[in-house]
Structure formats: structure tokens, C-alpha cells
Amino acid sequence: MLDIHMFSSATKVKGQGVGSAYTELVQLLENHFKTEFNVTINQYGRADISHYHTIDFPFFLSTFSKRRGRKIGYVHFLPETLEGSLTIPQPFKGIFYRYVIAFYRRMDQIVVVNPSFIPKLVAYQIPANKITYIPNFVSRQEFYQQTPEQIAALRKKYQLAADKFVVLGAGQIQERKGVDDFVELARRNPDIQFIWAGGFSFGKMTEGYQRYKKIVDAPPANLRFTGIIERSELMNYYNVSDLFLLPSYNELFPMSVLESFACGTPVLLRDLSLYRSIIAGYYVAAADVDDMNQQIADLRQKPAALAYMQQQAQAAADYYSEERLAKIWRQFYLAQAKEG
Missing domain, CATH: 3.40.50.2000 (Glycogen Phosphorylase B;)
Structure with a gap:
């Protein structure tokens, strides 16, 4: 052994x-x-x-x-x-x-x-x-796609209307994660519910802590910050969301993207070269905040396109x-x- x-x-x-x-x-x-x-x-x-x-x-x-x-x-x-x-x-x-x-x-x-x-x-x-x-x-025992009935119950638990379009982001609250763009997108789309799952893992050592703390304490009405949550609850948030958005400027291989794939949630990412070599075809790419805004609008207005990206998420989960x-x-x- x-x-x-x-x-x-x-x-x-x-x-x-x-x-x-x-x-x-x-x-x-x-x-x-x-x-x-x-x-x-x-x-x-x-x-x-x-x-x-x-x-x-x-x-x-x-x-x-x-x-x-x-x-x-x-x-x-x-x-x-x-x-x-x-x-x-x-x-x-x-x-x-x-x-x-x-x-x-x-x-x-x-x-x-x-x-x-x-x-x-x-x-x-x-x-x-x-x-x-x-x-x-990620383990499919830890992160998986829930049934429509379970998702409906979770939306009720989180006070999300059944027909509300939900965009989820996840990770530490810091500049590198593109949190500023996430907040800006929430401001531009007041009829969409934005949720950021994560918090200040390193407290005041976080770059820009004071500025981000003010945003977390007083976010736009349609933006929720959950703070740091357990992985089991994070899995629930992936399932109640229509789209996962990670606007990071710099990543390795984000666990949050794999977790989203495992839950069958379509993924929108900043167009970074490092993603192309590992998950090309499995996600929607956007160059900047304006492009992200357009991609969100397109996916929201085209159920077939959103359904296709859901299939791609499931295919990615099978591969990884x-x-x-x-x-x-x-x-x-x-x-x-x-x-x-």
C-alpha cells in the first residue's frame, strides 16, 4: 500500500x-x-x-x-x-x-x-x-442538478419568484473576481435578481476591503450578497439560478465553474485565454461588461440558447x-x- x-x-x-x-x-x-x-x-x-x-x-x-x-x-x-x-x-x-x-x-x-x-x-x-x-x-454527490420540484421549493425558501431571472456569481469578494462588473450589471438590469455567494475570506487583508464592504452593506435592491456559506447551500444557489456569471480577470481553473456545470447551470465567463484551453465550447464568453450585459439579455430572451448552454454544462460535468x-x-x- x-x-x-x-x-x-x-x-x-x-x-x-x-x-x-x-x-x-x-x-x-x-x-x-x-x-x-x-x-x-x-x-x-x-x-x-x-x-x-x-x-x-x-x-x-x-x-x-x-x-x-x-x-x-x-x-x-x-x-x-x-x-x-x-x-x-x-x-x-x-x-x-x-x-x-x-x-x-x-x-x-x-x-x-x-x-x-x-x-x-x-x-x-x-x-x-x-x-x-x-x-x-467536483463530486456529483456534492453538486448535482436538482428536480424541478426541489428547485421550486428552494426558490420559495430564498424568496425568489418562480419567473424571476436569476444570475449567480460566486467566490471571494475582491477586485480580481470582477465584482465591480457584477455590481454594475445589477444596476443596469433592475428586473433581474443578482446573487453573489461568497465573502471576505481574508478579511481586511482583501484588496479594496473598505470599498467593497460599503457595497456589500448597501447593495442595489436587486443584488444579494450571501456571505461565506457552506458548500451544501452553495449547491442550492446554483440550482435556483438561470445563469452563472464569473467576471474574473484572472483565474486558474475555478471550482465554482465546475460546480455550476455539475448543477446543470449555464455559464457566462469573461473571455480569458486560459479558459479556451480547458473548457472551450462549454461556456459563453464576453469581452467586457457591455458584452456581458448583451449576453445576459440574449440568453434571457432566447430560451433555446439558454437550454443549449445547459446541455453544454452537463457535457462539461461529464468530462470533468x-x-x-x-x-x-x-x-x-x-x-x-x-x-x-
């Missing part, structure tokens, strides 16, 4: 995709490979494989131990992707950014959730043959299924164990 030690503090901060991705992988291994892999969490005993999900300094120190076995690093962000997310004053920002890359360089193998990150890591002097692309996924990714992760871990 292969001893795989997971190192992570991702679940300490609620409402962030890193925690969701980590939780999904641990559950996958427990559900599919209990007889092949012995998985432990934050244990420093001897391991065949040590898989680092977060870059905590004690984890970094542990990489110098020969007991760690093959060291795997999960890349959920690069220094440039943190811009617009957190307020870190200099010189601490520069020191932290250098530390991030130093951590990744300590790994024997890096896993990225989006192939667009491979050349960026190579530019940081990490050899391409040490980088593996494995996409994110737990079952398919389980095989990929098994092959990856077995190959890494041989390298060790």
Missing part, C-alpha cells in the same frame, strides 16, 4: 477554491482507492509521497527531510495571480513572492490545474518535465467527472512512487 501524506491548511480559510479542490481530492482517494493508498493529513512520518496543497512555512521546512519521499506540489496560484486579491505591503510582498517560487522549486513534481501555467512556471526556472497538468473536478479524474490521479501517484 502506498503511503501518501497530504499537507494542507486550505480548509482553515472558508470560501476559497483551494480548500474545495483539496477536499475533493482527499474524498476521491478515500472513495476509490482505500485498498491501494494510505492517505494521512499533516502527519510527518515516513511517506512514499508527500503532496503539498498549501505553502505553509512548516511544510517548506519539512521538505528538507529524507522521510518525505517524492514531493508533489499543487500550484493553485502564482505571484502575479495574487495581484488584486490581497494587500501586502513592500518589502513583504517581494519576499513572499520569492518564497512562493522557492517552495515550488523544492518539489520533485508540480501539478497545475491549468496548462496555461506551464510556460509561466518554466519562466521561473522550473523544468517542464517536472510539471504535470491535472484539471480540477470524479470517475475520469480518479483514473488520472491513480496513474499519477503510481508513476511518482516509481520515480521516488
Whole structure:
């Protein structure tokens, strides 16, 4: 049996995709490979494989131990992707950014959730043959399409009229997520209900916290901010929504998009090159807030187009299924164990 030690503090901060991705992988291994892999969490005993999900300094120190076995690093962000997310004053920002890359360089193998990150890591002097692309996924037991009766009951629970068009956004409230455009779209469409599921996972460290706090405290009448919620409730919001909109300027492979797909909710995204390589055809792309506004109007006025995108969401969910990714992760871990 292969001893795989997971190192992570991702679940300490609620409402962030890193925690969701980590939780999904641990559950996958427990559900599919209990007889092949012995998985432990934050244990420093001897391991065949040590898989680092977060870059905590004690984890970094542990990489110098020969007991760690093959060291795997999960890349959920690069220094440039943190811009617009957190307020870190200099010189601490520069020191932290250098530390991030130093951590990744300590790994024997890096896993990225989006192939667009491979050349960026190579530019940081990490050899391409040490980088593996494995996409994110979500469990269909956690996120799934509910029945019309269940959705009707949920709409009543959330005080949403049966005929109200609902646009959902999700994630941390920060500039990088495109929250400003989401708010602007709510202002332009007073007859549509907009809902943002998420909050300030990093509190006052969030870039632009004071400004966004004022918006959250006094939003347009047709915009709700749920705050940080449990994943089970988030699944309900995907189901009661007609359209999922993520206007982010910078992402890796958003868990929220996969969660929306799994619930059969059509997806509208900012037109970013990184999406094209992984989910082309499964979503509607928009260049800017004006384009988003037009796409929302078109989808709302054309039920057939919305129904088609719902089918595409379901197709994407099938492709990025737990079952398919389980095989990929098994092959990856077995190959890494041989390298060790």
C-alpha cells in the first residue's frame, strides 16, 4: 500500500477554491482507492509521497527531510495571480513572492490545474518535465442538478419568484473576481435578481476591503450578497439560478465553474485565454461588461440558447467527472512512487 501524506491548511480559510479542490481530492482517494493508498493529513512520518496543497512555512521546512519521499506540489496560484486579491505591503510582498517560487522549486513534481501555467512556471526556472497538468473536478454527490420540484421549493425558501431571472456569481469578494462588473450589471438590469455567494475570506487583508464592504452593506435592491456559506447551500444557489456569471480577470481553473456545470447551470465567463484551453465550447464568453450585459439579455430572451448552454454544462460535468479524474490521479501517484 502506498503511503501518501497530504499537507494542507486550505480548509482553515472558508470560501476559497483551494480548500474545495483539496477536499475533493482527499474524498476521491478515500472513495476509490482505500485498498491501494494510505492517505494521512499533516502527519510527518515516513511517506512514499508527500503532496503539498498549501505553502505553509512548516511544510517548506519539512521538505528538507529524507522521510518525505517524492514531493508533489499543487500550484493553485502564482505571484502575479495574487495581484488584486490581497494587500501586502513592500518589502513583504517581494519576499513572499520569492518564497512562493522557492517552495515550488523544492518539489520533485508540480501539478497545475491549468496548462496555461506551464510556460509561466518554466519562466521561473522550473523544468517542464517536472510539471504535470491535472484539471480540477467536483463530486456529483456534492453538486448535482436538482428536480424541478426541489428547485421550486428552494426558490420559495430564498424568496425568489418562480419567473424571476436569476444570475449567480460566486467566490471571494475582491477586485480580481470582477465584482465591480457584477455590481454594475445589477444596476443596469433592475428586473433581474443578482446573487453573489461568497465573502471576505481574508478579511481586511482583501484588496479594496473598505470599498467593497460599503457595497456589500448597501447593495442595489436587486443584488444579494450571501456571505461565506457552506458548500451544501452553495449547491442550492446554483440550482435556483438561470445563469452563472464569473467576471474574473484572472483565474486558474475555478471550482465554482465546475460546480455550476455539475448543477446543470449555464455559464457566462469573461473571455480569458486560459479558459479556451480547458473548457472551450462549454461556456459563453464576453469581452467586457457591455458584452456581458448583451449576453445576459440574449440568453434571457432566447430560451433555446439558454437550454443549449445547459446541455453544454452537463457535457462539461461529464468530462470533468470524479470517475475520469480518479483514473488520472491513480496513474499519477503510481508513476511518482516509481520515480521516488
